Amino acid sequence: MNRIVQLLQHVHIHPLLWIVIAISIATAHFLEVCLLIGIIFVHEMGHAAAASFFSWRIKKITLLPFGGVAEMEEHGNRPLKEEAIVVLAGPLQHIWMVALANALLFFNLIPEVLYQLFFQYNVMILIFNLFPVWPLDGGKLIFMLLSLKKSFPIAHRLTLIISFFTVGIFSILTFLAAPQQLNVWIIVGFLLFSLYNEWKQRRYIFMRFLLERYYGKKSDLQALKPIQANEQDLLIDVLEKFQRGCKHPIIVESDGKEKGFLDENELLHAYFSEKRLTDKISDLLFSY
Numbered sequence: 001m002n003r004i005v006q007l008l009q010h011v012h013i014h015p016l017l018w019i020v021i022a023i024s025i026a027t028a029h030f031l032e033v034c035l036l037i038g039i040i041f042v043h044e045m046g047h048a049a050a051a052s053f054f055s056w057r058i059k060k061i062t063l064l065p066f067g068g069v070a071e072m073e074e075h076g077n078r079p080l081k082e083e084a085i086v087v088l089a090g091p092l093q094h095i096w097m098v099a100l101a102n103a104l105l106f107f108n109l110i111p112e113v114l115y116q117l118f119f120q121y122n123v124m125i126l127i128f129n130l131f132p133v134w135p136l137d138g139g140k141l142i143f144m145l146l147s148l149k150k151s152f153p154i155a156h157r158l159t160l161i162i163s164f165f166t167v168g169i170f171s172i173l174t175f176l177a178a179p180q181q182l183n184v185w186i187i188v189g190f191l192l193f194s195l196y197n198e199w200k201q202r203r204y205i206f207m208r209f210l211l212e213r214y215y216g217k218k219s220d221l222q223a224l225k226p227i228q229a230n231e232q233d234l235l236i237d238v239l240e241k242f243q244r245g246c247k248h249p250i251i252v253e254s255d256g257k258e259k260g261f262l263d264e265n266e267l268l269h270a271y272f273s274e275k276r277l278t279d280k281i282s283d284l285l286f287s288y
Helices: 002-009 015-026 030-053 080-088 093-106 112-129 137-147 152-177 182-200 202-215 235-239 264-273 281-287
Strands: 011-013 058-064 067-072 227-230 249-254 257-263
Touching: 002 011, 002 030, 011 015, 015 030, 015 058, 030 058, 030 067, 030 080, 030 093, 030 112, 067 112, 080 137, 093 112, 137 152, 152 182, 152 202, 182 202, 202 264, 235 264, 235 281, 249 264, 249 281, 257 264, 257 281, 264 281
Parallel strands: 011 058, 227 249
Antiparallel strands: 058 067, 249 257
């Protein structure tokens, strides 16, 4: 019960949503808006409950006029399986909600019109959230899939590029099919604004990933994936090869021959604690 209360304390209603609610009352669409808000709330609480189970640091759960956002402090710093559960916990809520609605309809506890509306809203929100666009659930899944093979900064950058491309295609289709849909353009604007902020902060996000790698729980990193580095490589260039969910022994080479080994913590310590920002790998090899 305490955990539920703590999650509810993180819920915030965006000021624009209050305006939408007021307009819905004035235009006799209050029921539709309540259904939509309720579905979005359950979806975001699914994310938050899973995150709380794994002891993630939840910043805020915001209900928007066209959706919701569960903001976490974690950004690529937890195991991929754990993050997959948190991301999928939102879409999975629609299954039991639709099943419950079917049961209520079967026992004639709700009218069919209400069921149809509830079903359509569930499908609409589910499909929208699975779009391969950051920060939607689909975009986060793309990031995780790319992280299986790519380094953190490359996977993150590719995710944002795919997201920009997807929003561009969606905008063109909207312009051709329904250019007068103001609510759709508001959603497009929100997605582009979110993507712009994420792109602008991508270097800071990468540094936060490395810092968590240095100071965080080492037990989360299980698989060993060696990184081959030339002794003339810069320290930061090797750090940019780090992947999520792997621990990296560094194999230092010179003229195609192995010259020595470094532990990833030695690189992180040199970068963050000793501020050796412009050092080459060979400088660390001789130091350690």
